[in-house]
Amino acid sequence: MVRFRKVITMKSPYRLMRLSGSCYRTLRGALARDHFALVKPLAQGRFGSCFLVSRKTSDYVLKAFNSNDVKRRKEKLARESKFLQRIDHPAIPKLIQVLDRDGFYGLVMEQMPGQSLADLLEWDYHFSKTEITAIMAQLIAVMEYLGRLNISHRDIKTDNILWTGEQLALIDFGSASRVSRFNSRFNPDYWGLGDVFLRLAANCDEMTTSSNDFSLAQLDLKPAQREVIERLLYIKKPYCDFQALTEDFNHAWL
Structure with missing residues (x-):
């Protein structure tokens, strides 16, 4: 089991934000009607803010959208809930x-x-090759599951992936969309997987051969492992379905 340094376990995975007193009062009132209590702010994004809320003895995350965006594009914002329901x-x-x-x-x-993962990288946490393999295997399994539902996340990045040292979670489906089949020239989900791998590998002493001018070519990888990453990054023939990616990754890495 991988254990993070104490300073890492104490920090929230979300960046803190500031709110005015009037915003707090309005939000508390809206939540109280559904028996939720506001605990603290967690993060602020382009279309809204995230808060830790509670009801009875359980804690939850509230994603509250900006009022102007609700007025102008509520139907688009509501797509996230429809995907999560499925x-x-x-x-x-x-x-x-x-x-x-x-x-x-x-x-x-x-x-x-x-x-x-973004916070762990910011704290200069050095991932082991075993950790990176586990993260990629779990993430690919999640993407294969979404692919079977014809859902594309479209925002795969280190900010949207949580890691406990053993288990992974994928969050923020605000950019998700439905796809009938993965046949476009460019699929951001595959590229996002490759980008996440490179960012983690750059902080892996076992895989980097040089601390200067980091690149994929400098990584200590077997030919089959390198080819999987190159296909994710569209350097070589890209993948067209996640089942093929799963098979190649398992053969090369596991």
Whole structure:
């Protein structure tokens, strides 16, 4: 079992934000109508903010959308909840409730454990090759599951992946879309997988041969392993389905 340094386990995987007193009062009132209590702010993004909320003895994550965006593009924002309602996977947060009244629109979701890979990299955490292999294997399995549902996440990046040292979670389906088949010239999900791998590998002493001018060519990889990453990054013939990717990754890495 991988154990993070104490300073890592104490930090939230979300960047803190500031809110005015009036915003707090409005949000507390909206939540109280559904028997939720505001605990603290977690993160702020382009279309809204995330908060830790509680009801009875359980904690959840609330994704509250900006009021202006709710007025202009509520139908688009609501697609995230529709995707989450279809998903049933232990690595993806479950949708608990949709809050929609009086111009307020938000999603209450299961709180997933772990720290974001982005924060771990920021703290200069050095991943082992075993960890990277486990992260990639779990992430590819999640993407294969989504592929069977014809769902494309479209925002695979270190900020949206939580890691406990053993288990992975994929969050933020705000950019997700439905796909009839994976036959486009460029699929951001595959490229995102390759990008995540490179960012982790850059902080892996076992895989990097030089601390200067990091590149894929400098990684200590077997030919079959390198080919999988090159196909993810569209350097070589890209993958067209996640089942083929799973088979190649398992053969080369596991």
